[in-house]
Amino acid sequence: MHLSRRSLLAGAAAAGAFAAAPDVFANETPWSLGVENAPAEGFPQAPMRLIHGRSPRGLEGVLFRNGPGWFRYPGSATGHWFDGDGFIQRFAIADGRARHSARFADTNKRRIETARQQIVMPGFGTRGQPSAPVNNADSLNAANTSVMMAGAELWALWEGGSPTQLDPATLQTVGLRTLRPDLAHMPFTAHPKVEPNGRIWNVGFYGQRGVIWRLSADGGVEDAHVLDIGQPSYVHDWAVSARHLIIPLQPWLHERTVAPLVEGYVWRPDLPFRVMVLEKDNLANRRIYELPAMFFFHTGDAWEDAAGAIHFDLCVTPDADFVTRQAREMISGPELNAPGAELVMATLHPDGRAELARSGHRGEFPQTDRRRQGNRRELVAMVDDNIGHALGVMNWRTGAFAAHDFGAHQMVQEHLFAPKPGRSGEHEAWLIGVTLNTRERATELHVFDAAGVGDGPVASWRSPYATPYGFHGTWAAA
Numbered sequence: 001m002h003l004s005r006r007s008l009l010a011g012a013a014a015a016g017a018f019a020a021a022p023d024v025f026a027n028e029t030p031w032s033l034g035v036e037n038a039p040a041e042g043f044p045q046a047p048m049r050l051i052h053g054r055s056p057r058g059l060e061g062v063l064f065r066n067g068p069g070w071f072r073y074p075g076s077a078t079g080h081w082f083d084g085d086g087f088i089q090r091f092a093i094a095d096g097r098a099r100h101s102a103r104f105a106d107t108n109k110r111r112i113e114t115a116r117q118q119i120v121m122p123g124f125g126t127r128g129q130p131s132a133p134v135n136n137a138d139s140l141n142a143a144n145t146s147v148m149m150a151g152a153e154l155w156a157l158w159e160g161g162s163p164t165q166l167d168p169a170t171l172q173t174v175g176l177r178t179l180r181p182d183l184a185h186m187p188f189t190a191h192p193k194v195e196p197n198g199r200i201w202n203v204g205f206y207g208q209r210g211v212i213w214r215l216s217a218d219g220g221v222e223d224a225h226v227l228d229i230g231q232p233s234y235v236h237d238w239a240v241s242a243r244h245l246i247i248p249l250q251p252w253l254h255e256r257t258v259a260p261l262v263e264g265y266v267w268r269p270d271l272p273f274r275v276m277v278l279e280k281d282n283l284a285n286r287r288i289y290e291l292p293a294m295f296f297f298h299t300g301d302a303w304e305d306a307a308g309a310i311h312f313d314l315c316v317t318p319d320a321d322f323v324t325r326q327a328r329e330m331i332s333g334p335e336l337n338a339p340g341a342e343l344v345m346a347t348l349h350p351d352g353r354a355e356l357a358r359s360g361h362r363g364e365f366p367q368t369d370r371r372r373q374g375n376r377r378e379l380v381a382m383v384d385d386n387i388g389h390a391l392g393v394m395n396w397r398t399g400a401f402a403a404h405d406f407g408a409h410q411m412v413q414e415h416l417f418a419p420k421p422g423r424s425g426e427h428e429a430w431l432i433g434v435t436l437n438t439r440e441r442a443t444e445l446h447v448f449d450a451a452g453v454g455d456g457p458v459a460s461w462r463s464p465y466a467t468p469y470g471f472h473g474t475w476a477a478a
């Protein structure tokens with residue numbers, strides 16, 4: 001489809017861009033712009049400049065995004081991309097104009113490290129200092145992975161602990177959001193699933209024990225069910241259909257308790273990729289399916305057909321190399337060369353069979369129309385390759401794949417479905433997301449028509465500055 005990032009980087013290396021020895025404080029490769037520290041004070045609200053097209057009529061709302069935004073102090077750096085401090089960005093679209101603001105989540109981790117001016121706390125891939133004051137999981141909470149609206153509250157999400165509540169207008173941190181006092185500091189992952197009726201499901205895991213959270217639309221806990229998933233798989237994302245919860249259990253297992261956490265995981269290609277399916281109305285009713293060994297971070301979403309088969313798409317790689325090696329080296333090294341994940345569709349049949357259909361397209365950060373959560377849909381949008389420079393949309397029903405290539409100087413980030421007002425069709429939506437333009441050293445906001453991604457953005461705005469490459473976001477329509 002395009003020049004791969006690997007070949008791009010190889011070309012840049014040949015041209016001498018990487019001639020200097022890697023230096024964590026003077027990294028000048030294009031990718032390094034995505035992992036530079038953002039300003040400690042964040043960004044006050046500033047207008048973005050319209051650089052292409054015009055804002056579509058009816059598109060009004062806020063795109064909130066989260067991702068790691070602080071990686072190093074003089075003399076010390078985080079050991080993994082996933083350990084940067086949560087930097088929450090707010091892209092507000094109103095009256096045809098876009099405005100940007102951003103702020104760090106004011107976490108315990110960030111307060112301690114800012115005071116000491118060094119990386120102190122252990123993390124997913126960061127060893128931390130022996131003197132790190134760790135009382136519970138939230139002592140380490142980086143609030144850096146995603147963001148969600150729970151009623152009128154904005155929550156910055158991590159993976160191993162509580163949500164962090166922010167003011168959705170100012171992005172000021174309110175504090176840790178304890179969902180229920182007896183379950184304080186329990187994990188609440190960054191991939192909650194919101195049913196069309198507003199009900200929120202989420203999971204969180206420590207080793208092979210976990211919690212299934214069921215929340216009302218305003219974030220109140222309706223139920224928290226503790227369960228044993230039988231093996232200590234790394235579960236970053238999962239899926240929910242109309243009647244079932246689907247928990248993929250990949251063979252990357254937490255077998256040793258060491259610091260950093262990532263070094264305690266072992267890739268076990270001798271084991272299958274298991275999928276646990278639980279009935280929403282009776283969580284004790286469970287089935288286990290098996291697929292060949294593979295690694296994943298993200299799912300699209302799930303639905304069930306008339307025959308009772310469950311379908312869900314996910315982006316898979318042959319092994320855990322990205323998380324164990326690449327995402328560590330990219331903080332201090334110059335090269336990102338892990339092969340991108342492939343979009344596949346898993347089907348779980350009522351008779352216990354499981355099968356996998358390949359799409360032939362590489363991509364990550366899959367997104368679907370959240371109005372259809374748990375129900376049949378045909379589209380999934382994704383960033384091509386690993387952290388590529390194109391946005392693609394796969395149509396599972398027709399097999400069609402549409403893409404827009406921004407060019408090798410753009411690092412494309414997750415794009416979300418934003419429904420067109422008064423419309424209900426899956427194709428009747430915009431896709432809204434962000435790129436990091438490494439040539440202009442600027443962050444850009446783009447809007448596509450979901451029905452015509454190949455035609456390019458219908459509107460693009462540019463910030464007067466660059467912001468770090470983020471992970472996930474949410475669209476809050478005005």
Ligand SMILES: [Fe+2]
Pocket residue numbers: 145190191236237297298471472
């Ligand atoms: Fe994620």
